[in-house]
Structures are given as structure tokens and as C-alpha cells.
Amino acid sequence: MKKKITLLPGDGIGPEVLSQARKVLDAVASVYQHQWEYNEGKIGAAAIDATGTALPQQTLELCMESDAILFGAVGHPRYDNDPKAAVRPEQGILGLRKALELYANIRPIQTYAALRHLSPIHLKRKEEVNFIIFRELTAGIYFGDKETTNNGSTAVDTCKYSKNEVERIARMAFEYALGRKRKLTLVDKANVLETSRLWRRTIQELSAQYPEVSVEYMYVDNAAMQIILNPYQFDVILTENMFGDILSDEASVLCGSLGMLPSASLGEHTALFEPIHGSYPQAAGKDIANPIGAILSAALMLEYFGLKEEAGHVRDAVEWSLENRFVTKDIDTINFYFTSTVGDLIADYITGRIPDSVKQENILLRKSTII
Ligand code: IPM
Ligand code: MG
Numbered sequence: 001m002k003k004k005i006t007l008l009p010g011d012g013i014g015p016e017v018l019s020q021a022r023k024v025l026d027a028v029a030s031v032y033q034h035q036w037e038y039n040e041g042k043i044g045a046a047a048i049d050a051t052g053t054a055l056p057q058q059t060l061e062l063c064m065e066s067d068a069i070l071f072g073a074v075g076h077p078r079y080d081n082d083p084k085a086a087v088r089p090e091q092g093i094l095g096l097r098k099a100l101e102l103y104a105n106i107r108p109i110q111t112y113a114a115l116r117h118l119s120p121i122h123l124k125r126k127e128e129v130n131f132i133i134f135r136e137l138t139a140g141i142y143f144g145d146k147e148t149t150n151n152g153s154t155a156v157d158t159c160k161y162s163k164n165e166v167e168r169i170a171r172m173a174f175e176y177a178l179g180r181k182r183k184l185t186l187v188d189k190a191n192v193l194e195t196s197r198l199w200r201r202t203i204q205e206l207s208a209q210y211p212e213v214s215v216e217y218m219y220v221d222n223a224a225m226q227i228i229l230n231p232y233q234f235d236v237i238l239t240e241n242m243f244g245d246i247l248s249d250e251a252s253v254l255c256g257s258l259g260m261l262p263s264a265s266l267g268e269h270t271a272l273f274e275p276i277h278g279s280y281p282q283a284a285g286k287d288i289a290n291p292i293g294a295i296l297s298a299a300l301m302l303e304y305f306g307l308k309e310e311a312g313h314v315r316d317a318v319e320w321s322l323e324n325r326f327v328t329k330d331i332d333t334i335n336f337y338f339t340s341t342v343g344d345l346i347a348d349y350i351t352g353r354i355p356d357s358v359k360q361e362n363i364l365l366r367k368s369t370i371i
Pocket of ligand 2: 245246
């Protein structure tokens with residue numbers, strides 16, 4: 001298979017984690033005889049520095065012409081404490097989502113036996129948690145009209161949804177639920193918000209077309225609690241933009257590290273794959289960030305290309321690295337490996353350069369020396 005992939009490393013740890021994902025994709029290409037043609041574009045603070053805008057036209061064009069986009073992270077502390085900044089790194093990813101109409105953001109929440117001890121939440125069952133969040137990504141309060149008036153003393157953000165915007169992602173979530181445990185939970189705030197009532201009505205209507213899927217409605221405040229109390233009850237969560245942003249960070253805690261979680265954004269144009277973590281500026285350039293969220297995002301991309309076996313191989317490699325504790329500092333603060341080493345090991349596992357029976361001692365030489 002031949003595919004054009006645009007890499008958007010962005011800011012902070014983005015470039016480091018993305019190059020590990022690329023290593024892994026190259027390993028997959030060599031084992032399964034695929035060809036990836038990479039392009040690289042600027043986005044976020046890196047793009048502002050170079051061009052004055054967070055999403056240069058050239059980057060957008062590259063994205064439009066590719067088969068998929070692999071994205072790192074955007075954000076820089078320089079802008080965080082400057083509420084007056086007219087240009088912000090986040091405009092890069094928000095603009096891209098809007099321009100490509102990537103309305104469905106899919107965030108799988110998965111725990112791993114090897115990481116259970118890291119989670120502040122004690123899981124009551126032996127089995128792993130596995131559910132998926134469908135977050136609407138191109139409307140709602142993120143993209144509604146905004147204004148600041150009265151000399152800066154009043155501000156407005158508008159949350160707006162059309163039925164069509166709700167329906168298109170809801171359809172995708174229903175279809176997805178059919179291939180899983182056939183349970184869909186709509187998370188909203190229908191006791192207060194008009195937009196939530198539109199979501200509820202739309203899902204109620206649509207559910208008639210999916211009689212095999214059982215639908216449940218849950219207020220977002222309760223959902224925030226239920227994710228911690230009993231995450232096993234969920235299969236597919238469907239929700240609007242901001243609720244999905246918040247709940248997915250919360251859910252990542254179950255798995256032990258935000259650095260583990262991938263996501264896929266699908267819509268009208270080129271699909272985009274990105275870890276859910278941010279640019280983590282404090283770790284930038286130190287080779288300590290967890291590359292697994294980016295690597296698993298590459299696995300989602302392979303699945304999107306229809307390459308199920310390859311995607312499975314990448315996931316096996318990730319599990320193998322966790323089981324053997326070839327992990328970064330967020331997971332093991334004492335015996336950790338560098339970002340680039342974890343990337344090498346996962347890629348080597350895929351190309352078969354590491355025998356299945358590998359003993360941890362055999363790889364001790366690659367271990368970090370900065371403990
Ligand atoms: C995410 C991030 C973004 C968002 C930021 C960087 C704008 O938090 O992808 O979850 O809020 O959508
Ligand atoms: Mg977020």
C-alpha cells in the first residue's frame with residue numbers, strides 16, 4: 001500500500017513523540033511492504049514563529065492533499081499567561097479541525113494490567129476497562145460566536161449546535177456501537193442547556209434506526225462521577241465538544257498516564273490522528289515524554305487505512321514494551337527509558353529484531369543513566 005502522510009510535529013514534546021510514531025510506521029512499512037510518503041508542515045507556536053500564523057496556508061494545503069495526518073501537539077507557555085494574545089498556538093489545531101471538518105473525535109479509553117498500580121483509581125474488577133469516547137469536534141462552545149465587551153469586563157462564548165451537526169457524529173457512534181457491546185451513552189446537560197435538549201431529541205429519533213443499540217442518557221456531572229465509580233458500565237460515550245474534552249482527560253487517569261492515549265479525528269476531509277496529551281513544554285527536548293499516545297495514534301491510522309493486522313502488531317508491540325517495563329519516566333520515575341529508546345524498542349519488536357523471549361537484562365544497556 002502507498003500512502004501520503006503529513007506529519008505535523010508542532011510544539012513542545014510534539015516533535016519527539018512524532019518521530020517515534022514515524023519510526024514505528026517505518027518498521028511496519030518494512031515488514032509489510034508498504035510505502036509511506038511523508039510531508040512535514042508547521043503548526044502552532046512553531047508556525048507562529050516562522051510565519052506569523054498558527055496554521056499557515058501551506059500546511060493546510062499539504063494536509064488537504066494527503067491520505068492522513070499525524071499530529072504531535074501545540075501550545076507554548078509564552079501564550080498561556082497572555083490573555084490578550086491575538087494569535088495563539090491552539091488556533092493551529094482548532095483551525096485545522098474546522099477547515100477539514102473533522103467533526104468526530106474518537107478517543108479509546110483502555111487500561112493495561114502492567115500500569116494498574118499507577119492509577120489513583122482502584123479498579124474493582126480483574127478485567128481491563130475498555131470504552132470509547134465520541135467527542136464532537138467542530139462546533140459547540142469552541143466555535144460559537146465570542147466577544148469581549150465593556151472594556152474587557154464582560155465576555156461571551158456561545159454554544160451552538162445544529163441538528164445536522166449532532167446527527168452526523170451520532171450516526172458514526174451508533175454504527176461503531178454495533179461492532180462493540182451495543183451500548184451508547186449520550187452525555188449532556190439536558191436539565192439546563194437548550195443545545196443538550198437538541199442532542200437528546202436527535203439521538204432519541206435516531207435510535208429508532210438502531211434498535212440493536214441500547215441507549216442511555218446521562219448528565220455530564222454524573223458522568224464525571226460514574227467514570228471514576230464504575231468505568232465498566234460504558235461502551236460508547238457520545239458527547240459534545242467541551243464535555244468530551246474534559247471527560248477524556250479525566251478518563252485517561254484510569255489508565256495511569258495521559259501520555260498513553262491516542263485519538264482519531266474523522267470528518268469530511270483528510271483524517272487526523274493525534275495523542276490526546278498537550279505539548280508538555282517542561283519536558284520538551286529532554287527525551288523523556290511518553291511516545292505511546294503518538295504510536296497508538298499511528299496504529300489508529302493504520303486501522304483507518306484498513307490495515308488491521310499491522311495495527312494489531314503495533315498494539316502488541318506497545319503491550320510488550322509495557323509488560324517488560326520499557327517505559328518512560330511518567331510510568332516509572334526510577335527505572336525509565338528515554339523517549340527515543342522506547343520508540344526504538346517498539347520498532348525493533350515489530351521488525352523482529354527482538355526475540356519474543358527477550359529478558360529485560362538484555363536491554364539494560366539502553367536504559368537511561370540520568371536516574
Ligand atoms: C484536546 C486539546 C485541545 C482541545 C486544545 C489544545 C485546544 O485539549 O485536543 O483535547 O481543547 O480540543
Ligand atoms: Mg483536551
